[in-house]
Amino acid sequence: MSNYKPQVVEHLVRPYNVGEIGSPSGIGESGEATCGDVARFTVRISKAYVEDARYKVYGCAASIAAGSALSKMVRGRSLIEAAKVSKLDIENALGGPLPVGKEHALVLVLDALHKAFEDYWNKEAGARLVEGYRGYEVSGE
Numbered sequence: 001m002s003n004y005k006p007q008v009v010e011h012l013v014r015p016y017n018v019g020e021i022g023s024p025s026g027i028g029e030s031g032e033a034t035c036g037d038v039a040r041f042t043v044r045i046s047k048a049y050v051e052d053a054r055y056k057v058y059g060c061a062a063s064i065a066a067g068s069a070l071s072k073m074v075r076g077r078s079l080i081e082a083a084k085v086s087k088l089d090i091e092n093a094l095g096g097p098l099p100v101g102k103e104h105a106l107v108l109v110l111d112a113l114h115k116a117f118e119d120y121w122n123k124e125a126g127a128r129l130v131e132g133y134r135g136y137e138v139s140g141e
C-alpha cells in the first residue's frame with residue numbers, strides 16, 4: 001500500500017457511502033476484465049439532484065478508494081454537475097495520479113456511475129413518453 005498517496009489510504013481506512021440504496025432511482029454495474037474488479041453504483045435522484053449515491057466494489061484498493069471518492073463528490077450535486085465529474089477530478093480528490101497500472105479504477109467507477117444515471121434517465125424518459133402518449137390519446141378522442 002506504500003505506493004498509494006495518503007488520500008487514497010484515508011478512503012480505504014474510512015470508505016464513504018459503501019452499500020446499496022433500497023429502491024434506487026438508478027443502478028449501474030461495470031466490470032473491468034484485466035483486473036477482475038466489479039463496481040456497482042445505486043443512486044437516488046430527486047428534482048435533478050443526486051440525493052444519495054452508494055457503491056459496492058469488489059476489487060483492488062484503487063477501485064475501492066476511487067468509488068469512495070466519487071460517491072463523496074457527486075452526493076448533493078446536480079445531475080448535470082455529477083455527470084461531468086471526470087477521471088482527473090477523482091485523481092485530484094485522491095491526491096494525484098494513481099500508481100501505474102491502477103488507472104482502470106477511475107474508468108471502472110465512472111462507468112458504473114454513468115450507467116446508474118443512464119438507468120435513471122431511461123426510466124424517467126420512458127415514463128414521460130407513456131404520459132405523453134396517454135395525453136395524446138385523450139386529446140385525440
Ligand SMILES: [Zn+2]
Pocket residue numbers: 035037059060061062063104105
Ligand atoms: Zn483493480
